[in-house]
Amino acid sequence: MIPELGHMALILAMCLAVMLGTIPLWGAQRGHTPSMALAPSLAMGVLVFSAISFACLATAFLQDDFSVKVVASNSNSLLPPIYKFSAVWGNHEGSLLLWVLILSGWMAAVAVFSAQLPTVVLARVLSVMGLVAVGFLSFSLFTSNPFERLLPGIPADGNDLNPLLQDPGLIIHPPLLYMGYVGFSVAFAFAIAALLGGRLDAAWARWSRPWTNVAWAFLSLGIMLGSWWAYYELGWGGWWFWDPVENASFLPWLAGTALIHSLAVTEKRGLFKSWTVLLAIFAFSLSLLGTFLVRSGVLTSVHAFATDPARGLFILIFLGLVVGGSLTLYALRAPSVGSRISFAWLSRETLLLVNNVVFVVATVSVLFGTLFPLIMDALGQGKYSVGPPYFNAIFVPLMAVLIPFMGIGPLSRWKKDSAARWRAELLVPALAALALGIVLPLFAGGDYNVWVALAIVLAAWIVLGMLRDLYNRVRTAASVGRGFRRLTPSYCGMFLAHLGFAMTVVGVVATTQYTEERDIRMQPGDVQVLAGYTFRFEDMARVRGPNYVADEARFTVLEGEKVIASMAPQKRRYLASGSVMTEAAIDDGLFRDLFIAMGEPVGDGGGWAIRLHYKPMIRWIWLGAIFMGVGGFATVADRRYRRQRVTATSNVPGAGYAA
Amino acid sequence: MPRRLKLFIPLGLFFILSLLLFRGLSLDPQELPSALINRPLPTFSLPALGEERTLRPADVTGEPALFNVWATWCVACRVEHPYLQQLAEEGVAIYGINYKDDSAAAQQWLRDLGDPYRVNIVDREGTLGLDLGVYGAPETYFVDAEGVVRYRHVGVIDERLWKGRLEPIYREMRGETAP
Numbered sequence: 001m002i003p004e005l006g007h008m009a010l011i012l013a014m015c016l017a018v019m020l021g022t023i024p025l026w027g028a029q030r031g032h033t034p035s036m037a038l039a040p041s042l043a044m045g046v047l048v049f050s051a052i053s054f055a056c057l058a059t060a061f062l063q064d065d066f067s068v069k070v071v072a073s074n075s076n077s078l079l080p081p082i083y084k085f086s087a088v089w090g091n092h093e094g095s096l097l098l099w100v101l102i103l104s105g106w107m108a109a110v111a112v113f114s115a116q117l118p119t120v121v122l123a124r125v126l127s128v129m130g131l132v133a134v135g136f137l138s139f140s141l142f143t144s145n146p147f148e149r150l151l152p153g154i155p156a157d158g159n160d161l162n163p164l165l166q167d168p169g170l171i172i173h174p175p176l177l178y179m180g181y182v183g184f185s186v187a188f189a190f191a192i193a194a195l196l197g198g199r200l201d202a203a204w205a206r207w208s209r210p211w212t213n214v215a216w217a218f219l220s221l222g223i224m225l226g227s228w229w230a231y232y233e234l235g236w237g238g239w240w241f242w243d244p245v246e247n248a249s250f251l252p253w254l255a256g257t258a259l260i261h262s263l264a265v266t267e268k269r270g271l272f273k274s275w276t277v278l279l280a281i282f283a284f285s286l287s288l289l290g291t292f293l294v295r296s297g298v299l300t301s302v303h304a305f306a307t308d309p310a311r312g313l314f315i316l317i318f319l320g321l322v323v324g325g326s327l328t329l330y331a332l333r334a335p336s337v338g339s340r341i342s343f344a345w346l347s348r349e350t351l352l353l354v355n356n357v358v359f360v361v362a363t364v365s366v367l368f369g370t371l372f373p374l375i376m377d378a379l380g381q382g383k384y385s386v387g388p389p390y391f392n393a394i395f396v397p398l399m400a401v402l403i404p405f406m407g408i409g410p411l412s413r414w415k416k417d418s419a420a421r422w423r424a425e426l427l428v429p430a431l432a433a434l435a436l437g438i439v440l441p442l443f444a445g446g447d448y449n450v451w452v453a454l455a456i457v458l459a460a461w462i463v464l465g466m467l468r469d470l471y472n473r474v475r476t477a478a479s480v481g482r483g484f485r486r487l488t489p490s491y492c493g494m495f496l497a498h499l500g501f502a503m504t505v506v507g508v509v510a511t512t513q514y515t516e517e518r519d520i521r522m523q524p525g526d527v528q529v530l531a532g533y534t535f536r537f538e539d540m541a542r543v544r545g546p547n548y549v550a551d552e553a554r555f556t557v558l559e560g561e562k563v564i565a566s567m568a569p570q571k572r573r574y575l576a577s578g579s580v581m582t583e584a585a586i587d588d589g590l591f592r593d594l595f596i597a598m599g600e601p602v603g604d605g606g607g608w609a610i611r612l613h614y615k616p617m618i619r620w621i622w623l624g625a626i627f628m629g630v631g632g633f634a635t636v637a638d639r640r641y642r643r644q645r646v647t648a649t650s651n652v653p654g655a656g657y658a659a
Numbered sequence: 660m661p662r663r664l665k666l667f668i669p670l671g672l673f674f675i676l677s678l679l680l681f682r683g684l685s686l687d688p689q690e691l692p693s694a695l696i697n698r699p700l701p702t703f704s705l706p707a708l709g710e711e712r713t714l715r716p717a718d719v720t721g722e723p724a725l726f727n728v729w730a731t732w733c734v735a736c737r738v739e740h741p742y743l744q745q746l747a748e749e750g751v752a753i754y755g756i757n758y759k760d761d762s763a764a765a766q767q768w769l770r771d772l773g774d775p776y777r778v779n780i781v782d783r784e785g786t787l788g789l790d791l792g793v794y795g796a797p798e799t800y801f802v803d804a805e806g807v808v809r810y811r812h813v814g815v816i817d818e819r820l821w822k823g824r825l826e827p828i829y830r831e832m833r834g835e836t837a838p
Contacts, residue, residue, distance in 0.1 A: 278669060285673075292680065312684045320677050327670040334666050371679070378682040521771040600741045602771055609772050 003068050006056025007147040010097075013049035013104070014137040016042055020107075020130030024123035028196070036123035040111035043126050046133060047104040054101045057146050058088050067154040070094055070146050076160035076576045078547035086171040087161040092295065092311075093146035095174060100136050102175070103182045107133065110186060110211070117207060124193035125186075132185050135318045143311045160547065160576035169229035177222030177249055181287040183215020184252055187259065188284035191277045192326055195333045200277060205267035208280070210636045212263060213493070216256045217632025223249050224625035232584055237517065237595055237613045239621060242391040247370045248290030251363055255283040258359035260632075261352050269414060271341055271349060274334040275356070281330060285323040286363070292319055293370070344416040351409045358402040365394040399505070403458040406501075407433075407465035410494060411472075425472075429464035436460045444514065444616075455509035459502035466495055493635030500627025507620025516614040519599070523607040531614035533594060534558040540606065548572040550583070553598055553608060557587060569596045569610075592616045700726075700806050701790035708757055708779035709766050719778065720806035723832035724752035725799050727776070728788065730760040731768045733796040739815040740772050746821070747775035751829065755779035758788050758796055801825075803832045 020042035027035025057070075061084045066072040074091045075084055089095040107129045114122060140146065164170075190208035194200045226249065231239040240246065259279040266276045292315040343349040369386045376384045411425055437457030441449050470487075477483030516531045528535045538554045550570040557565040567585035574581065584597040592614060599609025700716045707714050719726075727743060729736040747753050755776035757765045762781055769776075782788055791800065791808075801810040810828045812820075 274666070281669075316677065316680055316684065319680075323673050324670065324677070327673055331663075331666040331670050371676075374683045375679060378679050519771070599737070600744075600772060602773060 002056050002059050002063075003065065003147040003149065006053045006060070007145070009049045009052040009056065010100075010137065010141060010147075013046050013053060013100070014134065014141060016045040016049065017130050017133040017137055020046060021127055021134050022130075023127075024130075025127035025196075028120045028123045028127070031120075033119065036119050039123045039126040039130075040115065042130065043104070043107040043111040046130070047101075047108040050097075050101045050104045050137075054088075054097055057094060057097060058085060060147075061085060061088050064158070066156070066158050067149050067151060068146075069148045069150050072150055072155045072158045074158065074161050076158040076547060078576065079158075079161055079166070080546050082171065083161055083166050086165070089174050090161050090165045090170070093140070093144045093148075095178075096136065096140045096144055097146050098175065099178050099182060100133065100140060102178045103129070103133050103136060103185060106182055106186055110189075114207065120197065121193055121207070124196055125189045128189040128192045129185055132189070132322065135322065139311075139314055139318065143314050157576065160574060163548070163572065163574045163577065163579055163581045164233060166547075167229060167233050169225050169233070173222060173225040173229055176218055176225060180215050180217075180219025180222050180256075181249075181252060181290070183211065183218055184256060184280075184284040184287050186211040186215065187280045188326070191280035192329065195277060195326075195329050198333060200273045200335060202267050202270050205263050205276065206640065209260070209263050209267060210638075210641045212256070212260055212280075213632045213635045216253070216260055217629040219249070219253050219256060220625050220632060221629040223253055224622050224629070227625075228622050231618070232586055237515075237584075237597070237611070237615065239511070239618065242369075242386075242388045244370050245294050247366055248293050251286040251290060251367055251370070252283050254359050254363040254366065255279060255286050258356045258363070259283050261355045261359075265349055265352050269341060269343070269349060271343070272353075272356075274330075277330060277334060279356075279360075281323070281326045282363075285319070285326075286367075288315070288319050288322060291315055343414075346412075346417045346419055346422070348409065348412040348414045348417070351405050351412055354405045355402065355409070358398055362395060362398050365398075366391065369394070400454075400458065403462060403505070406498065407461040410466050410498065411469040425468055426465060429468050430461065433457050433460035433464050444510075446514075449513050452509055452513050455506055459506045462498055462502040462505075466498055470495070488639070489637035490635045490640075493631040493633070493638075495631070496634060497628045497631030500624040500629075500631060502624070503620045503627060504624030507617050507622075507624060510617040511615055511621065514614075514616040518612045520610055520612070521602045521607045522610045523605055528610075528612060530612050532559065533564075533614065535596070535612055537610070540608075543570065545572065547576065548574045548581075551598070553596070553610070555585070555596055557594060565594065567594070567596050569598045571598045588619060590619055593618050696808055696811065698808060700802060700808060701787065703780070703782075703787045703790070705787060706781045708755070708762060708769075708781050710778070714778065714780050716806055719754050719780070720802065721804060722752055723801070723803045723829065724754055724777075725829070726754050726756055726802055728756045728758045728791075728793050728796050728798040728800075730758045730796050731764045732760065735815050736797045737772075739797050739817070740775070742815075742817055742821070743775040744773050746816075752777060756782050756787060756791075756793075758782050758793060759785045801828055801832060 020039060023035045024039035024042070027033070027038075057068075059065075060068045060071050061075050062081065064071070064075065064077050064084075066075075070091050070093045071087075074094070075087045079087065087094070089098040107126060110125060110129070111122070114125070117125075187208050190204060190211070194204040223246075226246065227239045230241065230246075231237070259276065259282075262272050262276045262279050265272045292312065295311055295315060369390050372386045373384045407429070408422060408426065412422070434457055437453045437455075437460060440456050441452045444452065473487065473491075474480055474483030477486055518528065518530055520528060522528065522537045524537050524539045526537045528537075534557065536556045536558065538556055541552045541554060543550045543552045550572040552568050552570045555567040555569075556563055557567060565587040567587055569585040570583040572581045572583055573579070582597050582599075584595055586596075587594040593616075595611075595613035595615060597611040597613075599611060601607070602609050700720070702716060704713055704715050706712070725746075727739075729739075743753060753775050755778070757779045759782065762783070765779070765781075769779075780787065785793070797815055799812045799816060800808050801812070803809050809832055810825075812825060816825060
């Protein structure tokens with residue numbers, strides 16, 4: 001009964017979305033106010049019915065209703081309740097429903113928080129989002145109905161959730177990622193609404209900026225969690241693999257980063273309008289493209305998602321309609337007259353332009369690398385795979401080019417700045433960055449590492465440049481406290497995000513350069529020394545979890561004579577599926593992680609293949625991403641956005657329903 | 660109106676991209692044809708790993724077998740290894756092609772993780788790999804008793820793949836040659 005109710009609610013949501021996608025849009029073209037005024041209520045309606053539908057599916061999972069196909073294939077009566085709940089989006093059908101729910105959540109949030117917008121703008125924005133919702137709802141209803149029953153012949157128990165997904169990180173990773181992906185639909189809808197209305201101006205940029213920042217912040221956190229999960233769950237000790245599925249989430253982030261910077265120029269100076277619109281379309285299109293790549297099976301990936309060519313075709317058609325339609329609209333309606341506003345070579349505009357060029361080049365290169373195997377295959381040139389060397393060779397130099405400009409950015413002035421001023425302001429930070437870069441690697445011990453030195457120079461340049469700017473801003477105030485209070489949330493957000501970027505740069509380079517690892521055979525009683533830490537293999541134990549049994553290797557780790565940690569990596573065998581998983585043991589710290597993963601039993605003497613890692617500063621990569629995310633959220637508190645809305649908050653009702 | 664025309668460039672690029680994606684839907688990225696299917700193994704004369712002898716095709720044929728391309732630098736090979744071990748215990752004949760690897764490291768690996776291979780062909784320069792058309796490790800060639808390549812599998816072999824797709828191929832090779 002409950003699944004049927006959920007199905008019904010999904011159909012109703014679809015009907016409302018169709019109305020939302022047509023009536024207000026028609027009203028906006030004709031100037032018919034009552035039709036336009038329907039938009040917020042319809043958006044709320046779509047949210048209510050998708051939430052009911054989602055709640056029904058969640059209930060089916062929590063009640064072990066194995067007559068529902070997705071429950072039977074992705075859950076099990078032994079599964080802990082929290083994973084039964086997260087299993088809702090641990091499969092294609094359910095994650096699509098989550099996608100729909102989040103999209104309607106964003107829609108309702110726009111309806112609530114942007115209620116002060118001119119009626120015609122709000123109607124258009126919500127209508128465009130409604131059309132996107134129609135696409136996803138019909139995708140769900142026509143190709144991947146989550147409520148399909150297995151009747152008759154209900155299985156006694158389910159197949160269990162993929163053990164890789166039975167993990168706290170994976171409970172929130174997909175929702176966060178989707179918040180980001182789908183969040184770009186708001187920026188997209190604002191861009192399309194502006195094109196339809198023929199009004200691309202600073203107001204449009206100001207309206208869509210907070211939404212874009214929040215979406216970007218969610219996406220940053222989502223990607224961060226994904227990388228963290230890959231690190232501790234896959235047991236390989238890596239944190240980024242340039243896998244097509246990872247790239248699918250990274251591409252919208254890259255385009256989104258360009259977008260949030262370009263929106264700043266459009267808002268403040270009325271420049272780059274067509275470009276910003278294009279980036280908004282680009283960012284959302286890449287979210288859709290990512291969905292296509294992940295769900296259609298056109299690329300091979302370690303993330304084995306259930307793939308199906310019929311679904312692939314559906315998304316491709318949808319992609320064609322959304323992207324093709326919006327680019328056609330762009331070609332017809334974007335302002336073709338060059339802007340009369342000018343700016344000097346040395347100005348903030350130029351620096352933000354550099355940001356845009358770098359990030360667009362990065363996006364296109366990563367896109368090209370991701371699609372290259374497909375391109376060659378489609379052209380009949382044979383099978384290829386593109387690995388990390390390509391992506392690193394492109395990406396590392398691009399970021400190195402970006403950072404020198406990034407250090408000047410926050411301090412620069414709009415319109416016209418001077419080299420003499422930059423020199424005067426930044427000479428001290430530059431020298432200090434250089435000194436830090438040269439000195440700090442000395443403390444790391446071992447051979448002097450030039451790459452780490454370079455990374456520290458670049459990161460310190462970003463941070464010290466901002467500190468100089470902060471000093472300038474605070475200095476001119478009556479007191480230091482008042483100076484700090486004068487800083488806007490936008491500024492603080494920028495500060496945090498740039499700081500986070502610098503941390504990530506240091507983390508990535510230090511981890512890559514200083515990691516030490518060893519794969520060896522060990523048996524209880526054996527001792528290994530790695531990077532100054534002594535790993536003592538104490539004993540083996542049999543451990544029983546709720547739905548698995550595990551062999552657990554118990555280690556004591558000593559630094560010198562002092563015991564600093566007990567670590568217990570496991571080799572788990574999940575009962576329902578019989579699959580064997582490695583559960584790495586990690587002793588984390590701000591400056592280093594110790595990582596032990598178990599391989600296979602070796603020989604008869606109770607020996608195991610053991611992988612020991614010493615990973616310095618790996619936390620900085622994710623910590624940096626968290627700073628970026630928090631920075632993105634912080635900008636929303638800015639008063640100049642609040643003038644258009646009652647409250648500006650990152651709290652989207654959809655998230656409340658999902659939790 | 661050349662400026663207006665420029666605005667159509669993104670649309671055009673997207674059109675090309677969607678054609679490509681459409682073509683991609685009908686391709687299977689897992690499927691990698693080999694030029695050698697239904698052709699005999701290329702001739703080679705390479706040292707055996709850890710033994711003082713030279714291997715030629717005649718030394719490793721005569722019974723249907725799997726030729727597994729592996730290396731110590733290959734992360735996925737480590738993932739695949741336990742399952743190969745299991746197959747070997749079940750009596751499946753597996754020969755190793757130790758591809759572009761350091762022989763000492765390879766021997767250490769087999770000591771540590773176990774040795775599912777009857778013998779390993781040391782392909783240090785990757786010449787045999789080149790003749791076979793190896794795309795990356797791990798890769799497994801199904802070779803029948805006459806030394807003819809019947810199937811090529813790219814990527815890790817796990818239980819699901821073996822039971823589903825690969826075992827029937829192996830059985831068929833055995834069936835054809837069974838007395």
